[in-house]
Amino acid sequence: MKKYLSIIFTVLAIAGSSCKKDYLGELTNNPNTPSVASPSLLLSGSLKTTAGIINGSLFRQYGGYMGFISRSTGYQVFANFDQYAFTTADFDVWSPTYANLSNYNTIINANAGANYTAIAKIMTVYDYQILVDSYNNVPYTQALQGTKNLTPAFDTGTSIYDDLLKQLDAALGLIKGAPASDANPGIADIMFAGDMTKWSKFANTLKLRLALRQTNLTAKTSALKTAVAATQSTGYLGTGLAAKVNPGYTNSDAFGGQQSPFYINFGYTQSGSGQLGQQQYQANTYGINFYNNNNDPRVSRVYALNKDGNVIGSAFGGTATIPAQKDPSKLGPGAIPAATMDAVILASPEALFLQAEAVERGYITGDAQALYNAGIAASFADNGVPNAATAASTYYAQSSVAYPVNGTPDAQIKAIIVQKWAALNPYGMLEAFNEFRRTGYPNDIPLSIYPGVNAPNQVTRIFYPVVVYSTNATNVGAQGTINQFTSKIFWAK
Structure with a gap:
């Protein structure tokens, strides 16, 4: 694990600052640092960031809604949690996920080979499913263009899902057709260590999740069954095989915390005191x-x-x-x-x-x-x-x-x-x-x-965050008034 730590420290220094992007994919211009990291460093940092998003504090409210956790008794009341009184200032899944997507998009555009491209495509699908499942309609076909398009149009959730399935098939095809000489990310891949068979199974499991998420849309059922059946032989994650990230998490509070993100969320500090989430929830x-x-x-x-x-x-x-x-x-x-626990992706x-x-x-x-x-x-x-x-x-x-x-x-x-x-x-x-x-x-x-x-x-969805209303007001306004109890994701019952 020590060798992974050296990788991730480098990623934090390069991918975390010099390659930091906004949700539209714009690179930060800094003449004193490189503007683009190598695909291997960018992959490590991007996977670590994805793990931080899905295992961090962004989804605690759903733990309350689903009967997993409650606010600690005697602790201050959380209006956005206990009373469902959240606003556009709460639960911003949008910004970190689009920033993460922009890094995967950079890997795709780097032409680093079939394996790198396939991994980035698979993780792009993973991130976009988070966004659609959170907000329904989001920028997709016009997203990640940086200053070329600062006000991207929104695509419908159902059309995004349709294309995500195609992107997974494309990724599976890239992996299957990759020549023996194709660059393998090896230890830069902090999820599967460059094992592309495992990446194929992960992609196929994501494909199954996308298909089953749409079971309420009976008009799509036949096509979805055909799509899933076409790649069943690829196999799936299962007993003894999960998608988990670990860049070398350690029980250290240095550099903003090097513990596993879920542990940072609900565990203890290096000195043994409770992290904020550990104090606030029970x-x-x-x-x-x-x-x-x-x-x-x-x-x-x-x-x-x-x-x-x-x-x-x-x-x-x-x-x-x-x-x-x-x-x-x-x-x-x-x-x-x-503190060293793996961060679960799937x-x-x-x-x-x-x-x-x-x-x-x-x-x-x-x-x-x-x-x-x-x-x-x-x-x-x-x-x-x-x-x-x-x-x-x-x-x-x-x-x-x-x-x-x-x-x-x-x-x-x-x-x-x-x-x-x-x-x-x-x-x-x-x-x-x-x-x-x-x-x-x-x-x-x-x-x-x-x-x-x-x-x-029960709550049916969260609001678009305030950053979208301030930067892309016309297109987000076209989505209509969002209500946390009646507005639904396209696949919802």
Whole structure:
């Protein structure tokens, strides 16, 4: 890992400052530093930044909405969290993601070879899915042009998804057709170390996720099934194979923090004091009750035992202070095992549950029950449950958990999504929220209980950030008035 640290320090010095770009892709002009980093350095820095986006603090609100976490009792009330009173000044996913996209776009334009181009295309798809799933319509065909176009038009979410599928197919074709002499990123690839077979499986898993996200659009179903079936033989992420980034995270607060981003978000500083997110958030009783009611040993892995040896939390939006003798649980050793933990991009359990659903819906062939069970087992292993394989088999043998082989298709989908929700707690806050909006499961997550809150339903989307209204007012204005309870992403139920 020490060799990775030297790489990432260089990336932070070069890609983080001299190659810093705004969301339109404009390079920062600085005559005293290089304007363009090498593809290898830019790849390392870009992957690290993606990991920081998806594992950072941008999606904490979804952890509350999905019953994973709550505001710490006794802590100041967060209006944008407990009361759904967020504005265009909150939850800006836009700016860091477009900046990250501009770096991947630079790699594509560098003509560094098939492998580099394919990786950048795959990660471009990953980032654009984050943007569409957050905002619906966003700049795409006219984006990343820098000063050539400072006010890019917005494309529809559905048209972007259509092209993202094509981009993944193109990336798979580049990898398959790359000559033996093609440049391989090697250790500069801090996700798969240049293993292009793994990159193909990751791309194919993303393709499956894009397709299944659109299951509510029945007019697209036939074409999506055909597209997915065409590359099923490429394989997918799954047991023993996940997309995770680690540039050499270490328990150091130097250079703004070198810990894994999720640990920086919810763990502890180098000296052992709680990070801000660790102080502000605690266990949610909905999550605790789900695990306890299903005899699920992950409860004491996802959440920490308090000083009395119990797991205790509060409801989302709750204001009652828990007595000191019953101090609330924070995230536990399965969720934040160490400052050096990998940063999850797409984990094995999610990939396996995607495949289980795809089999059930007829997108791919396979054994839905076996994939469902494997998804649970992978989650148990990821959380460090003792004797994980045996514990998982005991868990999914229960009638309340067992895959409903003879049940209705709706019952099977519900089982898959609910267990995916349980596996995504807490690292997959955005993805859990996406799946909830698509399927409605779990269908018993309570709304905020904060006094005076009268939400008609769960939040359906966030607002475009203030930076867009100040730099591209006409095009963002054309998207109409956005309402956090009624405006929906095109694929939502």
